[in-house]
Amino acid sequence: MIALIQRVSSASVTIEGEPVGAIGAGLLVLLGIEQGDDQAKADKLLRKVLAYRVFSDANDKMNLNVSQVGGSLLVVSQFTLAADTHSGLRPSFSKGASAKEAEHWYHYFVQAARALNMPTETGRFGGDMQVSLVNDGPVTFWLQV
DSSP: EEEEEEEEEEEEEEEETTEEESSSSSEEOOOOOOHHHHHHHHEEEEEEHHHOOOEEEEEEEOOEEETTOOEEEEEEEEEGGOOOOSSSSSOOTTBBBBBBHHHHHHHHHHHHHHTOOOOOOOOOTTTTOOEEEEEEEEEEEEOOO
């Protein structure tokens, strides 16, 4: 399971011109689900996302996590993160989970974040989404479990 996280001052998702989800300051989480991902991996990745210290403290050091700054999550499914790009000029998606499995773990991840009282917005799984963001920094990290 992969999360590409970006520290944002704002981020939003629209589908066919209609707003679906939006946050102010927080993390845009692009979530990729791979074959073999399970509840343990989802829980571990969520704990890491929520605890990852990417926000500045009073000394301008990245020592604070999203909860400590009162931020939110915008979680967007991103199957292309599971792509194998090691050879050729066209990515292979053979490592990605099936759509049914990926959708299950995507919704699990979102519900688990909300169960921890983390304000969480979403895109729409499988939707043709337009994602807008203001990357604060820019700060972007690849997390994988």
